[in-house]
Amino acid sequence: xxxxxxxxxxxxxxxxxxxxxxxxxxxxxxxxxxxxxxxxxxxxxxxxxxxxxxxxxxxxxxxxxxxxxxxxxxxxxxxxxxxxxxxxxxxxxxxxxxxxxxxxxxxxxxxxxxxxxxxxxxxxxxxxxxxxxxxxxxxxxxxxxxxxxxxxxxxxxxxxxxxxxxxxxxxxxxxxxxxxxxxxxxxxxxxxxxxxxxxxxxxxxxxxxxxxxxxxxxxxxxxxxxxxxxxxxxxxxxxxxxxxxxxxxxxxxxxxxxxxxxxxxxxxxxxxxxxxxxxxxxx
Amino acid sequence: xxxxxxxxxxxxxxxxxxxxxxxxxxxxxxxxxxxxxxxxxxxxxxxxxxxxxxxxxxxxxxxxxxxxxxxxxxxxxxxxxxxxxxxxxxxxxxxxxxxxxxxxxxxxxxxxxxxxxxxxxxxxxxxxxxxxxxxxxxxxxxxxxxxxxxxxxxxxxxxxxxxxxxxxxxxxxxxxxxxxxxxxxxxxxxxxxxxxxxxxxxxxxxxxxxxxxxxxxxxxxxxxxxxxxxxxxxxxxxxxxxxxxxxxxxxxxxxxxxxxxxxxxxxxxxxxxxxxxxxxxxxxxxxxxxxxxxxxxxxxxxxxxxxxxxxxxxxxxxxxxxxxxxxxxxxxxxxxxxxxxxxxxxxxxxx
Ligand SMILES: Cc1cc2nc3c(=O)[nH]c(=O)nc-3n(C[C@H](O)[C@H](O)[C@H](O)COP(=O)(O)OP(=O)(O)OC[C@H]3O[C@@H](n4cnc5c(N)ncnc54)[C@H](O)[C@@H]3O)c2cc1C
Ligand code: SF4
Ligand code: SF4
Ligand code: FES
Numbered sequence: 001x002x003x004x005x006x007x008x009x010x011x012x013x014x015x016x017x018x019x020x021x022x023x024x025x026x027x028x029x030x031x032x033x034x035x036x037x038x039x040x041x042x043x044x045x046x047x048x049x050x051x052x053x054x055x056x057x058x059x060x061x062x063x064x065x066x067x068x069x070x071x072x073x074x075x076x077x078x079x080x081x082x083x084x085x086x087x088x089x090x091x092x093x094x095x096x097x098x099x100x101x102x103x104x105x106x107x108x109x110x111x112x113x114x115x116x117x118x119x120x121x122x123x124x125x126x127x128x129x130x131x132x133x134x135x136x137x138x139x140x141x142x143x144x145x146x147x148x149x150x151x152x153x154x155x156x157x158x159x160x161x162x163x164x165x166x167x168x169x170x171x172x173x174x175x176x177x178x179x180x181x182x183x184x185x186x187x188x189x190x191x192x193x194x195x196x197x198x199x200x201x202x203x204x205x206x207x208x209x210x211x212x213x214x215x216x217x218x219x220x221x222x223x224x225x226x227x228x229x230x231x232x233x234x235x236x237x238x239x240x241x242x243x244x245x246x247x248x249x250x251x252x253x254x255x256x257x258x259x260x261x262x263x264x265x266x267x268x269x270x271x272x273x274x275x276x277x278x279x280x281x282x283x
Numbered sequence: 284x285x286x287x288x289x290x291x292x293x294x295x296x297x298x299x300x301x302x303x304x305x306x307x308x309x310x311x312x313x314x315x316x317x318x319x320x321x322x323x324x325x326x327x328x329x330x331x332x333x334x335x336x337x338x339x340x341x342x343x344x345x346x347x348x349x350x351x352x353x354x355x356x357x358x359x360x361x362x363x364x365x366x367x368x369x370x371x372x373x374x375x376x377x378x379x380x381x382x383x384x385x386x387x388x389x390x391x392x393x394x395x396x397x398x399x400x401x402x403x404x405x406x407x408x409x410x411x412x413x414x415x416x417x418x419x420x421x422x423x424x425x426x427x428x429x430x431x432x433x434x435x436x437x438x439x440x441x442x443x444x445x446x447x448x449x450x451x452x453x454x455x456x457x458x459x460x461x462x463x464x465x466x467x468x469x470x471x472x473x474x475x476x477x478x479x480x481x482x483x484x485x486x487x488x489x490x491x492x493x494x495x496x497x498x499x500x501x502x503x504x505x506x507x508x509x510x511x512x513x514x515x516x517x518x519x520x521x522x523x524x525x526x527x528x529x530x531x532x533x534x535x536x537x538x539x540x541x542x543x544x545x546x547x548x549x550x551x552x553x554x555x556x557x558x559x560x561x562x563x564x565x566x567x568x569x570x571x572x573x574x575x576x577x578x579x580x581x582x583x584x585x586x587x588x589x590x591x592x593x594x595x596x597x598x599x600x601x602x603x604x605x606x607x608x609x610x611x612x613x614x615x616x617x618x619x620x621x622x623x624x625x626x627x628x629x630x631x632x633x634x
Contacts, residue, residue: 012367012403015354015553019363058357058365059551061542084569099360218572244568248540248555252398255537256558256565259574261592266398280510281574 014251017056017101023076025095028162031083032127033092034068038076039102045077048109049134050213050242050270054250055079056101057094060087064247064265066131067105070138080130080162106250107269110135110213111240119147119210121203121234123225125154125196128215129162131242135213136170149176150203154196154216157184177203196221200228207233213270215242222283226273239273243282288454290469291476294334297443297450301329304375304413304462311346312377313339323378332377335445337422338607342533343383344390346376347408350530353543354404355553368552369407375462376412380419382603384439385432386533387414392597393536413458416442418483421491424606426619428488429495432603444480446472451480496623499600503591505629506622510583514624519579521614526559528608528616529585534601535559560584586622 024036039045045053047067055065069078083092094100112135120139124132132151139146151170155161161180171178179199181192192199196216212234216225222241229239245257245264257264260279262271276282292300304310305326312332313321321336323343341350357365379387387409394405416439427433436442440459443450451472454460463469472480497505529535539558544551558565561581566574575581593601602618609617 010401010403010406012369012407014401014403016367017365019365056357056365058359058363059542059544059548062540062553082569099363101357101363101365218570219574245574246566246568248538248558251400253394253400253402253536253538254540254555254558255560256539258588258592261596263398266400281580 015103015249017054017062017103019099020102022094022096022098022100028080029160031160032080032162033083034078034080035091035094036076036078037100037102042075044074045102045105047071047077047105047134049112049138050109050131051105051107052131052250052269053079053102053104054106054247055081055087055091056103057087057090058101060090062101062103062248063087064106064250066134066242068130068133070134070141072138072141080127080133082127104250106265108267110242110270111211112138114238114240115139115211115213116145117147119205120149121205121210121212122149122151123196123212123214123216124151125216125218125221126156126160127162128217128242129153129155132213132215133163133166140170140173143173143175147209149173150205151176151178152181152196152199152203153179154181154183154194154199157182158186158189158191179203195224197224197228200232205232205234207238208235210234210238212239213242214240219283222276226276226283229273236273236277240270241273241276241283242269243271243276244269288460289472289477289480290452290454290463291446291449291472292443292452292469293449296469297334298329300415300462301332301377304377304415305329307375308372309374310377311343311374316340323376334378334417336378337419338380338424338605338610340607340611341531342386342605342607343376343379344386344533346374346412347387348390348394348405348536351554351556352404353552353554356550357542357553358550359544359548367403369403371407371411373411373413375415377415378417379414379439380417380605381435382425382427382432382605383533384414384416384437385435385603386605387438388435389534389597389599389601389603390536391438393534397596413462414439414441415459415462418442418444418480419487421487422606423492424610425491425604426493426495426606427604428491429493429499429619430600430602430604431499433487433491434484444483446476446479451476493606493619495619495626497626499594502600502626503594505626506587506591508632509625509629510587512583512625512628514621514628515579515583518616518621519577519582521616522561522578522582523614524561524563524578524581525613526561527611527613528618529559529561530557531607531611532602533605533607534589534603537565560588582621586625590622 052066056062068080185193248254252266321339394402440456442453538555589601
């Protein structure tokens with residue numbers, strides 16, 4: 001149906017998902033599951049890090065889900081999904097061989113160009129690590145094009161930590177620094193405890209050589225992170241935040257994702273701190 | 284002005300035109316529903332059409348943007364599939380007042396051009412329409428002169444103005460010519476008749492009592508300066524968040540989406556339905572976090588969206604002065620009363 005045209009030459013397929021197949025799935029935590037998805041014929045999705053797809057589980061609806069694999073990965077892409085409501089619960093019941101619908105990729109994505117040649121400070125809260133994983137992996141695959149890589153990752157408790165093996169692998173590279181903290185430390189946890197901003201004093205950065213990309217969960221955390229970074233001297237057009245909104249269409253029509261005069265699905269989801277400060281009700 | 288054709292039709296000619304339109308395909312037109320209430324409906328009997336009415340409860344946008352619409356058919360796995368459901372069946376939309384024409388032009392932008400994305404369902408239904416506009420007279424809720432919509436012709440294919448015992452028909456497009464030509468008799472309008480039709484504009488302005496106390500060019504800045512106004516809180520104390528004001532608005536276009544399964548549970552439709560920014564869960568995300576938690580946040584959002592944000596982006600307010608929201612609000616909240624209270628505050632604090 002994609003490509004079909006109606007009378008006035010308009011494409012009929014704007015809202016028509018492409019059928020894609022789950023070719024791999026594994027549970028990452030008690031509530032998060034990662035899916036490897038293949039489009040027909042192994043066609044590339046053609047996304048940039050930080051972009052999202054509209055994922056359909058037919059009968060349960062459609063929801064925006066960030067692509068968590070880098071563009072360089074050929075043949076398939078990964079989605080990491082937290083079990084929350086109707087659609088994500090149904091999706092968690094699916095595995096290899098099952099079909100889903102995909103529209104996209106949508107949104108602007110993270111400013112990979114601006115990050116080239118710079119130190120990259122990545123701040124992730126909870127499930128926010130998933131889209132940022134596509135950034136980190138992309139940096140890894142083109143390692144010489146970027147400076148230092150610093151990842152600050154905060155999540156609720158040790159059992160919520162996503163991609164633990166990859167966190168190990170990322171921190172094994174001497175050009176990287178990976179710090180993980182949990183809000184609620186449990187028995188046997190020897191790492192940092194506290195919200196993600198408590199990690200800031202533990203790293204030193206060169207603020208003018210650093211680009212920050214962040215996705216940190218509740219809006220109040222965005223304000224805290226922004227304040228910390230400003231205190232460290234990072235210019236506001238070197239900080240980029242990915243915003244979350246309820247989305248229905250992903251293409252600027254349904255009105256759900258409006259923030260001030262902007263549309264998160266087409267103008268975002270990534271905005272600079274400079275933009276966010278002028279956008280009312282953004283964080 | 285380009286020489287458009289102006290024909291004089293008798294009332295019988297208009298009924299004949301409706302009759303023809305009804306035979307040709309679906310016809311949507313205002314019909315009388317209650318003592319003083321009208322609705323735009325798909326009519327089977329053209330004789331039931333109301334030629335004169337002040338306003339309908341639901342605006343004519345429902346012809347191209349129905350309250351609920353299936354836009355996708357899907358088959359569930361195994362063997363999943365999905366295809367667009369788009370209606371292109373030609374129809375006639377009759378009796379659209381100038382404000383509602385202006386609203387259709389705004390939706391043409393929002394659904395058809397904004398962000399350079401074309402909504403196929405809206406654009407297909409819009410393209411399938413032949414629109415007959417109709418001149419009107421205001422009541423105490425109308426304020427089209429304030430928002431500059433009372434003389435709108437754009438969007439109509441044919442436009443009728445009552446003159447004497449008949450109607451002066453302006454033929455505005457090829458579609459309009461086609462609807463009229465050879466089907467109903469009619470003669471060239473005399474200059475007196477054209478003059479009488481043109482006098483409507485002045486009459487309407489004179490009869491309109493409701494107004495916005497600011498020029499459209501200064502409105503966005505005035506409101507912007509009163510983001511923290513108490514008026515939002517005071518209005519919120521009365522508002523029920525029922526969403527009626529947005530559902531009846533001819534310019535509102537936000538929608539929600541839901542999957543519906545057939546009885547077999549193997550296939551179904553994806554449907555969209557009018558949504559309202561006044562509903563408490565409109566801006567709710569996982570967390571849960573609500574970006575417009577307080578009712579006053581949602582109240583302010585409605586005025587800001589129409590008179591600040593979309594005004595700046597589109598160049599005109601996303602309100603055409605139809606008065607529907609004010610008339611329909613169970614809490615008696617008036618669109619212009621709130622607007623004017625904020626404008627007055629803004630002027631006071633600037634003085
Ligand atoms: C750009 C973008 C990227 C995203 N990427 C990802 C991703 O990579 N992985 C991921 O897991 N998620 C992601 N999300 C979030 C995901 O789209 C939502 O969580 C989605 O709503 C889940 O759909 P659902 O039907 O399962 O849950 P929903 O039924 O939509 O419910 C999800 C949550 O919303 C709240 N909620 C919804 N409706 C109500 C209500 N009526 N009353 C109270 N609370 C309510 C609740 O907190 C609930 O837990 C992303 C969102 C955006 C905007
Ligand atoms: S119609 Fe009135 S009561 Fe209902 S949401 Fe609108 S302003 Fe509030
Ligand atoms: S905001 Fe009210 S007066 Fe303005 S167009 Fe919408 S319903 Fe009509
Ligand atoms: S998700 Fe529909 S407008 Fe952004």
